[in-house]
Amino acid sequence: LRSALLPKVDTSMGTAGGDEKGGTEAAGSMLDGVEFASYVCHGAPIQCMCLSHDENLLFTGAADGSFFVHDVSVVDSQDKLRVREVAEVAGDFTEEILVTKTDVNKQSLRIEELHKRVEELKLNNEYQLRVKEMTYKEKIQEVRDKFGAELESNRRRYEHLLAEKEEKEKSYEEQITEIERQQAQECEDLEAQYQAKVDAEIQRYNQLVADREEQNRLWDIENKELLERHSLASQRVAEEHNKRVEAEQEAQRNLAEEKKEVVVRFKRVQAAFEHDAEMEIQTMKHRYDQRLKTEREANAKLKGENNVMRKKFLHLKKEVEDQKEEIRNLREKEKELLETIRGLEKDIQGHRKEIREREDTIHDKEKRIYDLKKKNQELEKFKFVLDYKIRELRRQIEPRENEIAAMRTQIEEMDLELEQYYKSNAALDLMIGELRLKMDGMQREIHHQRQRLQGTKAYIQSFSSDLHVCKTSLGDHRRLKIAVTGLYHKYVLAEKVSADLDAADATLDTTADVQRVYNKQREFLERNVDALKRNISKDVEVQGRDHSKLMREGAVLTKELNHLRRESNEMLIQRRKLLKEVVQRGMDPKA
Template sequence: MSIAAPPLLNRYVFGLKGDVKDNIGYIDEQTVIYPAGSNSILYNMETKVQKFIPVTEKCEGITCLAVAPNKRYAAIAERGEKPIASIYDLHTLRKRKSLSPAEAESKDFVCMAFSTDGKYIITQSGAPDWTMYYWTWEKTKLMASVKTANVPGERYGVSNVVAAALSPGGPAPATTKENMMGNVVYQVSFNPNDNTQLCVVGNGIFKLFRYSEGSLKLSLFQKFEAKNFLCHCWTADERVVIGTDDSRILICESNGELKAEIAFSTESPLRSCHSLISFNKGFVAGGAGGTVYVYEREDTAPAAATNSTIGATSGADPAQPVASSGSKDLFKKARDYSLQDESIKIVNMAISPSEDMLVCTSENNQIYNVLLGSADIKGDAAKLEVFSQPFHHGQITGMDTCIRKPLVATCSADKSVRIWNYMDSSSDLVKYFSEEAYSIAIHPSGLYILVGFSDKLRLMNLLIDDIRPFREFTIRGCRECRFSNGGQYFAAVHGNTIQIYSTWRFENLGNLKGHNGKVRSIHWAPDDTKIVTAGMDGAIYDWALKDMGSGSGAAGGGGGGGGIKREGESILKSCSYSCAVASPDGKSIYAVGSDKTLKEISDSQIIRELESDCVLNQVVLSHSGRMMFVGTATGTIRSMKFPLNNETGEFQEHHCHSGAITKLRVSYDDTHLFSSSEDGCVYVFKIADKEGRGLKKEREVVFADEILVTKSDLEEKNQMMNELKTRVEELKMENEYQLRLKDMNFNEKIKEITEKFMQEIEALKITSTVLRTDKEKEEVRHEEEMVEERERHTRELLDLETVHNSKLMTEYDKYQELQVKTTELQSQWERQMRDMQLAKEKALTELTNHFENKLKEKQAEIERLQQEMKLQFKEFEETTHETEEDADSEVLELKHRYERKLKEEREIGLRLKGENGIMRKKFNTLQAEIDAHKAEIAKMYAEEKKLHSVIKSLEKDIAGLKKEIQERDETIQDKEKRIYDLKKKNQELEKFKFVLDYKIKELKRQIEPREQDIQGMTHQIKEMDVELDHYHRANSDLELSIADLKLKLKAAEKQVAKERSRVKGCSATIRRFKVDLNECVQYIQEPKILKAQVKKLYQKYCKEVVKDEDTLEVDIQQEYSRHREYLERTVNSLRQKVTKDQGVHRAENVQIMQENAILIKEINQLRRDLRNMQQRERAAELALKHINSVMADAAPSNERIVLPKVLEQ
């Protein structure tokens, strides 16, 4: 029985879509709107609750936001086949209208803006058309549209074309590139006090448009140097504040006149201004450097002039303040708020309705806020603070959840690891590392995480305020790792091998080998006895883990050791798998990959395939095995009807992310779904039943409150608490003492102030009496002066009436004269019109008479031809009668001849009739033209009055155009001089080009034989390598022989040493014998004693006398001597031979290395020469194309000038 696809309810999202224009806005004092993924989020800062506005189906993502000034409506622009702007009611979160231009070439809107009353909206499309549309959104009516970007070839506005042409060196070098790419529009807006005036800024664009008579008319181009204008805003006094990329803020009047320049930043390098927003007191500017500046309007001009941030207008001294006509023309920097990291760029800002709070977004997808008055507190260095919690600002590469705690762990390309609490909707821990983390897994207890880095795999503790590594494994670039469900094991991918480790003993229990490509997915069975792996090689393996710690710890091929066995496999080379999961019973495996299908695999066979319209990246099953969710490459999540059906793969699709889904996880109690994406967002969904209610928990999970704290940290915190308690007690005593002192001082001051005020009250009473008397006197005097003033004003009125009456008479006389002139001009105009009418009628009469005469002539000619035809017919009859007797052939011939002639005459008659019809048609056409001319004459009388007004305006334009023509004539003269110089230079360059062409040909001819030499030398090098191998083998053989001889030599040396020790023993015996013999000689006179001594000697030294001992000993000594001499000679000869061979080989190796070095130098030199020649050829070709394109515009149309660029030798 299939279970219906469970709906997903958006619960919370961690992240921000940073590439959206105006991606932050206030709805009320406590609610802001911002985009995350493909949804727009309404976040309440007090309750921390998010509401979601989903994107329109089949759209490719949000491009910009706009909030109406009344905070009731918001416009969300989406990219698609045609750009769409949807208007939403922010109270009901329902779509009110959708605006989409029918003929738009672009696919998106880059910016939008509401009018002050919220009835109108302007949308600016992107490339290639860059068109601005003016809508009445409540009626879905397009009122007007206009292209805002400069046309290709036009860098500046009309006002400064001449200035750019006359400037030294011409326009900026970037002009050509910018014109080729088109100008980019960054922001559009309404004048807050005039819904018909619009402002547009962009790269080299600052234009003011006005809506009138159903169209948008350009009222102004910029009257100053064009720059890269990044942002703008309107102040309360209808001035435009513009931010540039060169750290300038320009203040302009509503007519485009530049009033002042403010330096956004004076630090080096210059920081660009990316965002401006106005409020009642002034405006706020944000940009590069992570700093927000608040500028307030000066109350007096001198105070404003002393501010160091005010710059000079274009061309003025930067050290002097900008001159202004009023006291409120300049702004001063009141305060600033900054971030600790100066590399962050502020790109969008919004101010709360009460203007107390400022929120801003940065380029790295973070939201910050600050209280606007916080910098006024003395001693407080105001900083921008994180709005709710810091988000990822890069692709999320890994995500996992645990069982015992409501935590989700993520790692990202921004080199950070973050721990999110999905119950509190908060960020518990953030840790940045020196390198990017590729994968992450969290232990089921929620106390440890496993993170894969480029150099090692690290096991870390989750402490109360830190993530601290405590064990490292030598696994490089681990792209996937998972803890087992029990937490006693973890698996980590090392290339195409999966290594299994013990979590507590850190031992490698086994290696799963079999994949030929990178492994992208690991899934543990609920009882941790099986693992399912999937890789980019199109293979899915099912491994059984039994008695894993008792074996050798390796598995591969069809089986393995260490109790690890491959039970199933499914290989599909055409599909690169990205994720695979198994059902709780282990009978089925579900996998997704690059072939856009969801596969069900059972018993190593694909039993079911469900096709999709996009690539499926991730698949996850609930722990109960009753729900399945699939993530796609387009950022959507599909809740599948499960178990799967062969016929239809029914699903509900949820739009959430704007990038491909990278990971999907389900909480242990199956109540929450978590998703991460390449857009850096983490979504938390509540899994509901078909009626939208939360699912009943099948497994009750009680979350743990325990945390890990190291002993040293705990002792340090306890010590700090004790110190703080002592400090608090001291402060209490000190504060009580200070309070008593202040009470005494305040009581004394109150007495002094009371006495002082009593004295002042008495003095004021006296002063009041005196002032009352003076007031009465002044009233009497004022009444007298009023009477005098009334009389004087009466006299002046009479005088003025007399003067004005005389002036009126003079003006009346002038009016009468002008009336007479007007009458004369009118009569003259009427005479001219009558003359023109008479001339026209006369011309028409002449044309009519002319064509009537032609018609009469043609009719007379037709009658004449008809008479001739009749006469010829009569002659033919007579001739026929006379020649009846002639031959038949002659009759037939004459008959044919005259029939042809008759046919020709008939054709002539028909042709003349046709010409007659044409003439009649021309006559009718001329008559119609006459009637049309009469109607035009009537219209001319009606347009005559309009022409008088047009003539006056054209006379003014003529005066302006004459000035412009004069300036352009001067420009043309300068261009002609430049063209003359370029022609001269062209002649020299043509000569140089001829020389270069000749050199190029010569070098090409030199390259061919050198390439042949290179091939020959390469072949020679290969032969030398073969010889070197031969020499190396010979050297190895010789080294073996030498080692053998050394062993023999050592044995001989040992024998010699033994013989030497024996000889030493014999020498000692001989010495003792000589001593004893010497003693015997003393008794030579006493024979008996001598005999006894000789016997002793014999008994002592000759106990074991062997026959012929001396002879045998001499032979042994001689044999040893001969053997030793032979070995010494052999060793000496071998040493000499080895020394000689080593010298020869060394010399040959040195020679070969020198030859190789010379060949390599020659090859490198030839390559450098070839590369230089190719670069010179390309440079010459580019120069020719570039200069031809430049001179094609500069030279006259009948001259084509070719100027190659001079290349340095």
Template sequence: MKGDVKDNIAYADETTVIFPAGNNVVLHHLESKTQQFVPGTPGAKGVDAIAVSANKKWLAVAESAEKAQITIYDLHTLKRKKVLTTTEVGSERYASMSFSPDGKLLVALGGAPEWNVVLWQWEKSKASSVVPSRVANQAPGSAYQCEFSPFVNADGGYTATVCGQNLFRAFKINDGVMKPLASALGKREMGSTFTAHGWLPTDEPGRERCVVANEEGDVLVVENNEVVAAIPATEKYEGCAIHCIVPFGVKGFVAGGEDGALLVYEKQTDEREPFKLTKSFTIESDGKNASIRNLAIDANEENLIATMDDNQAWTLSLANIDVMKPEEMNFERMSAGFHSNGVTGVDLCVRKPLVVTCSTDKSVRVWNYVERTAELVKHFAEEAHSVAFHPSGLQILVGFSDKLQLMNLLMDDIRPYKEFSIKACPEVVFNNAGNCFAAVNGNVIQVYNMYTCENVGNLRGHSGKVRTVCWSPDDTKITTAGLDGAVYEWELKDFKRVHENVDKECSYSCLAPSPDGTFTYGVGSDRMLKEFDAAYALTQEFSCDAGALTQVAIPASGRSLFAATERGTVRAYKYPLDGEFQEYQCHAASITRMRLTFDDSLLFCVSEDACLYVFDVQTGEKEKAGKGAAKSKEALVTYAEEVLVTKMDINEKNGRMQELQMQVTELQLQSEYQLRMKDMNMNEKIKDLTDRFTLELEQAQTKFELLLQEKNEQEMEYEERLRQTDEKNAKETRQLENQFQEQILVEVERYQNLQRDKDLLNEQWDEQNSLLVESHERVIEELTAEFSEKLQDEQMHAERMRADRDLGAKESEETRKQLEEDADQEIDDLKNTFETKLKQEREVGLRLKGENGILKKKFTA
């Protein structure tokens, strides 16, 4: 797992999590422990950030390259949908990403030096808006995280936020345009580094809250782009930087920070303190308090996963978090655990499905690749540089910085057995039979007997440090190579060098013999894959344009050859070699070791990126046979189930078992005695209770009889009262009926009188209405006649006005024509006059020119 990637853990569904590892993104099934891979882009430098859409349909992967790129994948099919690139991001990488609530937009925070925020309409492969994360006059600094608000604004848009060094800024997004808002923190921004923030879902409409944490452990609550509350760090966690925040439903949020601190904040009713730290836990990762970098909670809010900066991942059940104490909450590893630094060695045994790895994180781990678990993990005081697994699966050799140790793999421990004074051993290898091993000590290869630990011989001749050692298939020869460019073959019966090939331009890193021993293949710093014949003459070589090759391995089937590169890829060459190969993306750094299982079914690679990759090796025959061939192969493999246990451990366990059996016997006797005593006490209590309840029952019976007699008397009394009440009510009813009958007769007579009055009024109204109608019609006729005469007069007046208008128009036209004729005549007269004057002036001018010429000649003479 890449612990330096922002938001490097996410749930794809209830049982599958997503995290980056090497140059891939891994979909890890928590129950079956199976994995699917989203491979990195060829040529990219590694994964920098990932994001999953709210509907769990889309996965965004940001990778470093000459032009930083984002790739969108369909999480259901794992097919690539879009590749997003733009030069406007101003960086070779993205630091953080987040999908909009509907999954149609993606906001991405670019890395150094510009730290721009890019809004992608990714379905159109369009960067619709690029905005600096800081205002123009703000001091430069790093930005850490961007996040979309889960809420839709009133205008149908969204809000995104960015936090970082002296920075917390919100952006309003509408129609593909992103506009920065004024800082919500104001002066609080200056001098503070805001390391994480998160938007919180709510069950209160209009309460859109975002919590922002700083490196001092304080939390600010922002609502509607204003700080509404500040939650200072408690005394225990003062100065503890918070690196990640995730919402815990509508109940609050969970924060992770330095020294493995996991903090649970719950919502309060007090507006001045809307959230309160109610629970806190500490994750002790591999015996040290590493920092929590990222958190993820599943959709049911039952499980939490925390990833650490040492590449470990821990799970915590949240089902009973409300009632359990912090010391009762158990953190479990999400998987078998991971190395936190580069892996320097890997090896396999034959008798068990085990692989061992060692790392500069000072740990040695033994993995079961069938069950996908870690069998043993042990941390040491020194870094491990190399490791070798005995074919039996019961011993390993580990080259530490100060010594080489032979260790026994016990049932629950890795226990040193023998030490050899070889410092920082870069390579140690068991022979195929397991009775000898060869260890590199500087430029000398020392061969030891496995069972007596006796140094049976030394191979001297290299002028530089030896990097690789390989045994021949029959264990009679050893081939070595190193930084001096020399490849030597040694005969073990007399420890003499029999063949050699020296190329001082190449520092070799790995050798591998062909299955029949006729060829040997080597790789090194010259970026060549070299083939040597039995006499170690160079027969052919193939160049590698992807950087230097670091490792090489050949299956016993002899159908292919595998080579690893310093860029983290694995190449599968056709064998015999013709230069053709297929390349597979896996690691994000140089591959340091590569091994095949004894049946050539699996290929194991380790790298400086702390990952162990396992490839399923498919030959042509297996591909044709399909599942049938795979089943037949499994049927041939019978792994040993024996474990190594020391006599001392057995004696200690037997002694412990006897002690426990004695304790059990004593506890049984004590329990039986206590049980008898409890029975006696209970019998006495039962007798006392029986006597007491019998007396109480008799008293209750007497009381019941008295109450029953009292009840009968009260029933007779109330029956008499009821009869009297009925008679009284009947009498009152008759009186009321007589009274209301008289009132009805009076009202009927009154109604008849009113009806007569109404008829009389109707007759009067009809008569008045007729008179009014006649008067109205007469007035209308008079007005109609009067206005008809007026209308006729107006029409005649209008005719006269039109006639006057036409006459005036004719007179105006005649006057205009006369004026035009007079003006034309006057113009012609003036024209003739001025033309005459102009002619006269011209004649005067000519005469004066002549006189002037005569005068010039006269003065000249």
């Protein structure tokens, strides 16, 4: 119940309800029983009611701007209040409406304010969109230039490293070939030289053996002669003694002492003879000692030659150390590359931060777009209200058709502006989708690079730990050989290395070991190059697949965008048709 009226005579009462039809109700005989008679006269709820001074007329006004005059002075035969519309007395409804000039001015001012607000929003939105588009274009161009320059520099550096690696491989192969040739020539020369020396030593040894046998034979002959002379002398002395015994048997007692002296002299002579024999033996021993000393000097000379060969071996060992120094330099270069990778990771973190900032900016833009969509919805609601009011005014006000046509033109302009807003929103959605796709691609590339870095680091750490284990075996070449063989079977294709070691010749064995180490290093480098080539080819294939995938997704998005554009155009055409039909219906007063 919105309002009620009670005349001075309490036989009737008029009420107005809150229904949307705008009906009035009349009640009579308030004391006996309340009976209502409802009359629908307005198209909207009644806002005000008023009785005339003589209480014969009831005036009602509704929210739709309609105004009715009711005759409430007639009472029927059943003593009930009869409410009659003026239309029953005066005929049809009036074609004019009473509107104050203040309402018209307020409505026009409101429309002008809304138009100004729409223009301001349009200009502001266009300006912000242009500024953001320019900013994004500049940032995208900067990022494209930056990453393009980095990619080009990395490509050039990779080509330079590849060319340098090929040159080093060629130089290493040439050096290895030259070293093999030199070593083979040296081995042949040394073998011939040592064979000649061995033959000479064998001849000298045979000569010395023959000389020794000859000296022994001569010494035996001399010893035999001395023994024979000694025996002959002994026999002669014995004969003389016997003769003397026979001749001087009588003077035996007197000559006993002389006999003793002779015996003593004989012993002295024998001792002197034995001493002379010993002196001769010592002389021969001294001579043979001199020969032995000469042989020892020859052996010392051979030892000096062995020292020369040992120096050559040490020279080869020094070359191996130089190779190890080169390996350490390569490790330092590897460390520099790792530092470069860390710098690139820092750049990636900076790019991630920039991407997060862009995501925040995109979020703000989406929020702004959402606010604009809300405002557009409010404008559409307001437009719908305006369309409704315009249709009502067209039904009721014929002289204002020109103003309504102007408002229709303005509405079409607003529709065009809304279409532009929709197009700009669609463009923003496409830009946001492209940025998201680029961000996803960058994240996938970063993840792939991280996986490659982790695999490379694990491989380097494993090889470094195994090489450190091999370093402990540098003193013992056999343990070093076993450790290097284990590295070969672990990091290179498994190949069975069989070599017959000659235990008698240590120098040739060491040379063969060094040669095998060189061969293993060369094979290891070749397999690393092959692995790098395979990784590069795989990366190129992955990039090609990602590019084709992005192209397919772009084609799908383009098809969806064209489909949405066609649907939008069809909806706009349908809306214009409906608007034309409404306008045509509004222009016809009898419709």
